[in-house]
Structures are given as C-alpha cells and as structure tokens.
Amino acid sequence: MSTSTSTPSWRPSELELSRRNVRRRATGRSVLIGIVSTIAFATIVGLLIVNTPGWESVKASFFNFEVGAASVPSILVGLWLNIQVLFISAIGVAIFGTLLAVTRSLRGPVFFPLRAAATIYTDLFRGMPLLIVLYLVGFGLPALDIFPRMPAMFWGTIALILTYSAYVAEVLRAGMEAVHPSQRMAARSLGLSHAKTLRIVVIPQGVRKVVPALMNDFVSMQKDVGLISILGAVDAVRAAQIQVAQSYNFTPYVIAALLFVAMSWPMIRLTDWLTARLAKREQIGGVV
Incomplete structure (x- = not known):
C-alpha cells in the first residue's frame, strides 16, 4: 500500500494580508x-x-511654432554629432578613468611617482571648468603644429575625456576603497596577484557600489557635450544658434533644449530606478 504525503504550501497569515491591503x-x-x-x-x-x-512678447520670441518646426531638421543633424561625441567620450572616460583609479590604488613606494601623477591629474581637471579645458585643448593643442589637422569634434571629445575621467576615477576609487580589506586578503591568500585581485575581486564589487554615481556623471556628460559648439563644431547648439541668427527668434534654442532633455531623460529615469532598487536590496534584510 502506497501512502502519499503532501507538504502544505506557505501562505501569508491574515495579519500579513491585512497589512498588505493597508499599504x-x-x-x-x-x-x-x-x-x-x-x-x-x-x-x-x-x-x-x-x-x-510680457508673456505675449516671450511667447512670440521663444515659442514660435513656425520657426521651431523649420529649425528641427538642422538641429537633429547637429544632435547626431553630439550623440557620436558622447558615445566615443563615454568609452574613453570608462577606460582612462579606470586606469587612473587603479593607478591611485597601487601600493608600494616604487609606485609613488605614478600615484602622485594620477593625484595631480585628478585634482587639476576636477578643479578646472570644462569650458576652459575646451579652449585650452581645442585652440592650444592645434597651435603646437605637432598634430595633423583634426575636426573640432575630435578636440571636443578629447577635452570631455580629460575632464570626466578625473571625476569617474575618483568615484571608482571610492568604490574600490569601500570593498572590505578581507576581500583583498582572501584573494591574495588564494594565490591571486595584485592585478588579478583588482580585476576579479575589487573592481567588480567597487563598481556595483558606485553605479548610481557613475550614471549621474554620464548624465552630466550628456549635457556638457553641447559645449563643443564653442570650438566651431556644428552640433545641436550651434545649429540652433545659426537658426536664431537667421530668424531673429529664440525658439530654436528651446527646441535644442528639449532634444537634450529627451536624450537625457531615459538615463535619468534609469539612474533613479537603479538607485531605488539598490536601496531596496540593502534594506530587504530589515523588513518586518
């Protein structure tokens, strides 16, 4: 004779159900x-x-539908240039910022010159306005006549990488230092070298801790990519400026601003969602 035993499935209590309804x-x-x-x-x-x-005057100068509709095609072409610069800059910042963070985390007196150079670099470019960096890089480096003639977007990309690498490096370094020292010790006790310990253990955990801060830096770079227009690149901002000069109306600036907001909005919402998700995961152990 065979007997079958059924294990009752877990069900929330009446008290828990009432709490859920109240919430x-x-x-x-x-x-x-x-x-x-x-x-x-x-x-x-x-x-x-x-x-x-003064609303009627402002409406005619900043919210003219005909002028705005006529300026959209040229501004979209310029926005595509901004997107290209942003894509290349994001890759360059990720690579160079990680190298700077790793350099500042090196131990031993033999690496002191590298640590000092990385520290001076991050202090310099975090304290210098991006606008000045664009002027120095965009007009100063070509004047040396040691580089071939390059378009303005190239120098703008270099300036963005130089500036934002300093910010990203400090964020990454803070995340790496937040990893408990026992993680490093455990990795070294298993025979991993310092480089492998950083690559396999420290950097992945450090990045997870500072993902919201890194994404906020990326959102900030999405806005600042419009500053390459001061070097002569015909991006969305410069295209809007050209349309304003032709129509004597400021509506193209409003169109460019809305397009930048539309470009940044998905990343802003993703950053907020990820920040809330990480906070919820950290507090999940305290839910009663």
Whole structure:
C-alpha cells in the first residue's frame, strides 16, 4: 500500500494580508494626492506666467511654432554629432578613468611617482571648468603644429575625456576603497596577484557600489557635450544658434533644449530606478 504525503504550501497569515491591503490603499491615496497636487500646482504656475505683462512678447520670441518646426531638421543633424561625441567620450572616460583609479590604488613606494601623477591629474581637471579645458585643448593643442589637422569634434571629445575621467576615477576609487580589506586578503591568500585581485575581486564589487554615481556623471556628460559648439563644431547648439541668427527668434534654442532633455531623460529615469532598487536590496534584510 502506497501512502502519499503532501507538504502544505506557505501562505501569508491574515495579519500579513491585512497589512498588505493597508499599504496598497495608502499607496493608492498617495499617488492620487500626488497627481492632483501636481496638476493644481502646474495650473497655478501656468496661469501666473500667462497673465504676466510680457508673456505675449516671450511667447512670440521663444515659442514660435513656425520657426521651431523649420529649425528641427538642422538641429537633429547637429544632435547626431553630439550623440557620436558622447558615445566615443563615454568609452574613453570608462577606460582612462579606470586606469587612473587603479593607478591611485597601487601600493608600494616604487609606485609613488605614478600615484602622485594620477593625484595631480585628478585634482587639476576636477578643479578646472570644462569650458576652459575646451579652449585650452581645442585652440592650444592645434597651435603646437605637432598634430595633423583634426575636426573640432575630435578636440571636443578629447577635452570631455580629460575632464570626466578625473571625476569617474575618483568615484571608482571610492568604490574600490569601500570593498572590505578581507576581500583583498582572501584573494591574495588564494594565490591571486595584485592585478588579478583588482580585476576579479575589487573592481567588480567597487563598481556595483558606485553605479548610481557613475550614471549621474554620464548624465552630466550628456549635457556638457553641447559645449563643443564653442570650438566651431556644428552640433545641436550651434545649429540652433545659426537658426536664431537667421530668424531673429529664440525658439530654436528651446527646441535644442528639449532634444537634450529627451536624450537625457531615459538615463535619468534609469539612474533613479537603479538607485531605488539598490536601496531596496540593502534594506530587504530589515523588513518586518
């Protein structure tokens, strides 16, 4: 005779179910209140702006539909240049910033010159405005006549890499130093060299700790990529400037601004989502 035993599946208690219902209702009320208050605030602000004495003049100068529609094609062509520069700069910053962070983490007196050079570099470029770096790189390096003639976007990309590598290097170094020393000791006790310990153990854990900060730096670089226009590159900003000079209307600037926001918005939302997800994972052990 065969006997079958069935293991009862886990089910939340009545108390837990009531807590979930309370939290669900509270979340629904919070969302509803947030939507209503946002609509009310936006309506009040809109009415205040529309009823200002100079609104009609501002509307004609900054929100002219015909001028904006005519400027969109040329601004989109310029935005494609910004995207190309951003893509190349992001790769360069990731590589150079990681090298700087690793250099600053080297131990031993023999590496002191490298550590000192990396420290001076990060201090210099974190303290120097990107606008000045663009001028120095875009106009100073070509004047040396030791490089072949390169387009303005090339020098703008170099300036972005030099500046943002310093920021990313410090963020990565902070993440690497946040890794507990026992992780390094355990890796070295297993026979891993210092380089393999960094590559296999320290850097992956350090990057996970500072992903939100790294993504915020990337969002900031998405905005600053528009500064390459000062070197003469016909990007979205310069294309908008050309349209403004032709139409004597500032609407193309508004179009360029909206396109930059649209380009940055997915990364901003992804950063917020990832930050909330990491915070939730850290607090999951404390949920009662």
